[in-house]
Amino acid sequence: MYRLTAVTKRYGPADDTVEGLSDVTLSVPRGGQLVVQGPPGGGKSTLLRLLGGLDRPTEGTVELDGTDLAALDDGTLAAVRAEHIGFVPRRAHLLPALTARQNVEAALVPLGVRRGERRTRAARALEWAGLGARLRCVPAELTPAERQRVAVARAVVKRPKVLLADEPTGGLGRQDAAEVLALLEAARHADAVPEPGYVPTLVMVTHDSATARRAPRLAVLRRGRVELTEREGGDASS
Numbered sequence: 010m011y012r013l014t015a016v017t018k019r020y021g022p023a024d025d026t027v028e029g030l031s032d033v034t035l036s037v038p039r040g041g042q043l044v045v046q047g048p049p050g051g052g053k054s055t056l057l058r059l060l061g062g063l064d065r066p067t068e069g070t071v072e073l074d075g076t077d078l079a080a081l082d083d084g085t086l087a088a089v090r091a092e093h094i095g096f097v098p099r100r101a102h103l104l105p106a107l108t109a110r111q112n113v114e115a116a117l118v119p120l121g122v123r124r125g126e127r128r129t130r131a132a133r134a135l136e137w138a139g140l141g142a143r144l145r146c147v148p149a150e151l152t153p154a155e156r157q158r159v160a161v162a163r164a165v166v167k168r169p170k171v172l173l174a175d176e177p178t179g180g181l182g183r184q185d186a187a188e189v190l191a192l193l194e195a196a197r198h199a200d201a202v203p204e205p206g207y208v209p210t211l212v213m214v215t216h217d218s219a220t221a222r223r224a225p226r227l228a229v230l231r232r233g234r235v236e237l238t239e240r241e242g243g244d245a246s247s
């Protein structure tokens with residue numbers, strides 16, 4: 010469960026600050042879903058960076074399952090990120106010399122998973138992502154949409170508590186974008202994921218209006234301020 014309490018993030022020197030986020034309070038239950046929208050500069054990336062422990066708030070607390078991320082030292086925070094937070098960026102950023110399978114396996118190395126298990130889990134995650142026939146391809150041999158699906162598999166394979174996606178379909182055509190979004194949403198359904206019984210919390214920045222309409226929770230960020238809409242039935246009906 011994520012709980013943000015009175016979170017403000019300021020950038021820049023004291024005499025010339027920009028507020029990326031202003032007094033944001035919200036929570037997302039374990040296994041729940043939040044879609045984030047808003048105009049350019051509204052604070053979406055700032056929010057994701059704080060949720061992902063990539064940055065610390067100027068004021069307020071960002072708690073993941075009761076742990077205040079900002080109170081952790083850098084080493085502990087890095088370990089929490091490696092184990093519990095799966096991030097899908099705008100562009101896949103795969104390692105060009107490695108195959109799709111090796112790219113996915115790489116997410117398990119910091120967790121000390123042995124090689125045989127890494128290979129099995131990476132293959133399973135890629136099969137789940139519809140890339141069972143592409144395991145041995147290097148990124149240059151994959152389409153942009155396939156590379157983005159590898160990025161989703163790489164985030165999911167370690168069974169993180171949370172999946173964070175920052176405009177994961179940027180630059181993709183309509184059909185490809187819909188497939189990547191469907192994959193991310195599918196990751197929340199225990200029967201569809203490669204790891205039985207695993208349901209991550211999903212926070213996703215997307216401009217896709219159909220995804221926003223389906224989301225049990227929608228946060229619109231304008232000038233750092235949040236407007237939250239929760240749909241009746243919440244995550245149960247999603």
Ligand SMILES: Nc1ncnc2c1ncn2[C@@H]1O[C@H](COP(=O)(O)OP(=O)(O)OP(=O)(O)O)[C@@H](O)[C@H]1O
Pocket residue numbers: 020021027028029030047048049050051052053054055056230
């Ligand atoms: N590292 C930084 N240094 C200074 N100001 C920053 C920094 N990062 C973000 N900002 C400012 O904080 C505000 C929110 O930016 P943020 O990138 O979070 O918005 P966004 O909604 O993700 O925008 P976009 O859709 O354009 O990516 C903006 O005014 C931005 O200029």
